Amino acid sequence: DAAAQRELAEAAQGAAAAWLARGPIELVADVEPREPDDGRLLRYVRRGASDLSVDLARAGLARALPIAPNLAQRDAIAAAVDEARAQSRGLWALVAGLGLHVDKVAERVTVTNRSGREVTLAGWWLVSLRGGQAFKLPSDTALAAGASLTVSSAGEPGSLRWPGRNVWNNSRADPGELRMPDGRVAAVWDDPSSD
Structure with a gap:
């Protein structure tokens, strides 16, 4: 929370x-x-x-x-x-088990469940911090242990569709977050590109 x-x-x-x-x-x-x-x-x-x-x-x-x-x-x-x-210290203790990766050029976000149990992601949010764009995961979204899901604004087959285009800033750092319905940050992607 x-x-x-x-x-x-x-x-x-x-x-x-x-x-x-x-x-x-x-x-x-x-x-x-x-x-x-x-x-x-x-x-x-x-x-x-x-x-x-x-x-x-x-x-x-x-x-x-x-x-x-x-x-x-x-x-x-x-x-x-x-x-x-x-070492799951500090803020990373909150995100143990879920991984987040963003391919800004492909406009694709991958969420990976590294834990040993299914995680229900109903109502969770993906957020582009630079632009403030957010995508709410559908109410039937669950991620099995070891599984991944992708969200794409480019309309890739097999992925959830993030409406809109150019969600991720390709010229400046644009970190991403996966947030629980209550706003708690569950996973982060620190954009390695620099501002």
């Missing part, structure tokens, strides 16, 4: 505050000093060899969102996210 997500947000806030309270920090710029679209300052927060973003990602309290051309920490953050996901 939303309470679980709120708890994770509070845990991330608390972990960041504790990390910052340990002593002096350094704000390190990458290629661009400000975000081009809205002028926000872009900085890595470091203490010696430690990086706040990497440490939060390793704890499962942050996701990767690369913003090109500021990519100096992209690989380190992605590796930390992979480690947290593999």
Whole structure:
């Protein structure tokens, strides 16, 4: 439920505050000093060899969102996210068992049930975070253990049809989420392309 997500947000806030309270920090710029679209300052927060973003990602309290051309920490953050996901830490504990993959060019989403039991997906939502488009799965949708289903806006045979075209942004990062009917995030796809 939303309470679980709120708890994770509070845990991330608390972990960041504790990390910052340990002593002096350094704000390190990458290629661009400000975000081009809205002028926000872009900085890595470091203490010696430690990086706040990497440490939060390793704890499962942050996701990767690369913003090109500021990519100096992209690989380190992605590796930390992979480690947290593999260990089902933090937000990844919520998504254990379901996998989500998006092929943005083909306009195809694949949901995979990696658990040992059937999962009923009636009323669940697939969401493109960049554009805010959402697709509600039909009321008879269930996914057997080990099975996958595809949803496509290109009308591929054997897939559920996501109405509309150009759901996924091919020129900028566009992460995807699978959400339960109550809004809880059940699976995420972190777009590896950078902004």
